[in-house]
Amino acid sequence: MIHRVRMIMLVVGVLGTAVVFGAAVAGMPGFGGDQHPYRDLAVAAAFQRATANVVSSINFDQRALDTFGEETILVASVAGVAALLRPVRSERRRRVRPGVPVLESTRLLTVIFFPITVLVGIDVVAHGAITPGGGFQGGVVLATGLHLLYVGGRYRLLERMRPVRFFEITEGAGLVIFIAIGLAGLALTGELFRNVIPYGDLGQLVSSGTVVLLSCAVGMAVVSSVVVLLAGFLDQALALVEVPDADHSDDEAAR
Amino acid sequence: MSAAGFAHYYPYGVAGAIVLLGVIGIAISRDLVHAVVCLSVCQSGTYVFLLAVGYQYGGLAPIFGATVHRSTPVVDPVVQALSLTDIVVSAAVTSMLLALVIQIAKRRRTVDPDELRSLEG
Amino acid sequence: MTIVITVLSTVVLIGAAVVIFTRAPAKQAVTLSVYGLLLTLLFVALQAPDVALSQLAVGTAVVPLMVMLAVRKIAAHRDSGGDDR
Numbered sequence: 001m002i003h004r005v006r007m008i009m010l011v012v013g014v015l016g017t018a019v020v021f022g023a024a025v026a027g028m029p030g031f032g033g034d035q036h037p038y039r040d041l042a043v044a045a046a047f048q049r050a051t052a053n054v055v056s057s058i059n060f061d062q063r064a065l066d067t068f069g070e071e072t073i074l075v076a077s078v079a080g081v082a083a084l085l086r087p088v089r090s091e092r093r094r095r096v097r098p099g100v101p102v103l104e105s106t107r108l109l110t111v112i113f114f115p116i117t118v119l120v121g122i123d124v125v126a127h128g129a130i131t132p133g134g135g136f137q138g139g140v141v142l143a144t145g146l147h148l149l150y151v152g153g154r155y156r157l158l159e160r161m162r163p164v165r166f167f168e169i170t171e172g173a174g175l176v177i178f179i180a181i182g183l184a185g186l187a188l189t190g191e192l193f194r195n196v197i198p199y200g201d202l203g204q205l206v207s208s209g210t211v212v213l214l215s216c217a218v219g220m221a222v223v224s225s226v227v228v229l230l231a232g233f234l235d236q237a238l239a240l241v242e243v244p245d246a247d248h249s250d251d252e253a254a255r
Numbered sequence: 256m257s258a259a260g261f262a263h264y265y266p267y268g269v270a271g272a273i274v275l276l277g278v279i280g281i282a283i284s285r286d287l288v289h290a291v292v293c294l295s296v297c298q299s300g301t302y303v304f305l306l307a308v309g310y311q312y313g314g315l316a317p318i319f320g321a322t323v324h325r326s327t328p329v330v331d332p333v334v335q336a337l338s339l340t341d342i343v344v345s346a347a348v349t350s351m352l353l354a355l356v357i358q359i360a361k362r363r364r365t366v367d368p369d370e371l372r373s374l375e376g
Numbered sequence: 377m378t379i380v381i382t383v384l385s386t387v388v389l390i391g392a393a394v395v396i397f398t399r400a401p402a403k404q405a406v407t408l409s410v411y412g413l414l415l416t417l418l419f420v421a422l423q424a425p426d427v428a429l430s431q432l433a434v435g436t437a438v439v440p441l442m443v444m445l446a447v448r449k450i451a452a453h454r455d456s457g458g459d460d461r
Contacts, residue, residue, distance in 0.1 A: 010282045030263030032312040039331040054317040054332035070340045077347035084354035132425035140433035237445035269385040280396035288401035316423040330423045353446040360450040
């Protein structure tokens with residue numbers, strides 16, 4: 001019965017949303033048109049700030065305060081996951097066995113792609129101002145590269161490559177450096193996140209002022225966040241096992 | 256609707272349809288992990304919508320250099336910056352929800368929303 | 377370019393439907409990863425290399441991996457003590 005009511009609600013809701021959405025879209029400028037006022041403003045501002053990659057200019061210069069907010073969301077959710085995934089009392093830690101045998105070709109591909117991905121990740125973070133990239137993209141690429149080791153069956157090596165304690169510190173440090181650069185702008189010019197480094201010439205490696213530094217700070221926070229997140233999940237799935245005999249009633253007391 | 260009119264709004268329609276598909280998925284879900292995945296699909300509709308809003312026919316990626324000059328038409332970088340952070344925050348939200356589901360599984364030994372409801376008392 | 381975007385949007389839409397209607401979460405981790413790859417291609421066609429790059433890493437690798445690990449953990453809990461309540 002409750003199932004029926006839910007389905008009726010769903011159909012009514014989906015149809016209603018579709019109608020409203022359709023009406024809204026019909027009033028929008030068509031897809032692929034050439035009227036983009038925000039683009040014109042953002043591109044002009046990026047040229048003024050000698051930042052070749054306009055997306056990076058927006059993220060790390062024109063809207064740096066918003067990016068700080070987003071970074072805070074990331075760090076907060078990592079803290080939340082860490083709190084939720086603490087081992088409960090009925091769980092015991094075990095040594096992770098080498099696990100299922102991995103195909104020789106997978107192992108080989110991992111050996112080839114692991115260093116390449118890590119190098120690409122660093123490159124993407126560092127050149128965020130002049131080529132596609134920046135802290136967010138480079139950070140996730142780096143963290144993904146690190147976890148290729150798990151795919152290749154090298155979980156123990158992965159564990160040694162990413163001391164979680166260290167990444168917990170770099171995660172916070174990334175956030176602190178980011179706001180410190182913003183505060184430097186405030187102290188020197190009276191405006192939070194004001195670019196305080198000379199811009200240089202568009203397209204040069206050292207250009208765009210603080211964009212490169214802020215991008216590296218975000219890269220640091222993102223790579224550490226993803227590493228800590230995945231470490232929590234890997235730990236739960238592989239290392240922690242439940243001991244069925246343990247008393248469940250003291251679960252409450254354990255938390 | 257004419258063919259040109261169809262092409263004018265089709266990507267927006269796709270974005271809206273992805274969001275609605277995600278909602279349907281959550282409603283019919285019998286497993287909380289499935290519901291979390293559906294939510295992330297739902298959110299991916301917003302990336303498609305944002306990028307569709309900023310696209311311009313013939314526009315290039317907004318990264319200036321040897322081939323893209325000041326006068327070259329580019330697509331809107333503002334929506335790209337928005338969807339970029341959207342993707343990272345979506346990953347953070349998904350991880351948080353999956354951690355909650357694991358916690359529910361530990362305490363209640365089921366992740367079926369209907370069974371969870373019947374256990375409440 | 378129009379035709380490429382139209383075709384890719386359609387493929388993405390089909391991909392989303394496949395993910396939604398894959399009922400087993402373990403299989404969903406795989407379809408989600410493929411869907412992430414399709415989105416990456418669409419973003420490249422929409423001239424958004426920055427977004428495509430992070431979608432590639434997050435959508436095809438990090439999130440499906442988290443889903444897979446969560447499924448594995450939950451399956452272990454279902455097996456170990458389904459009968460003590």
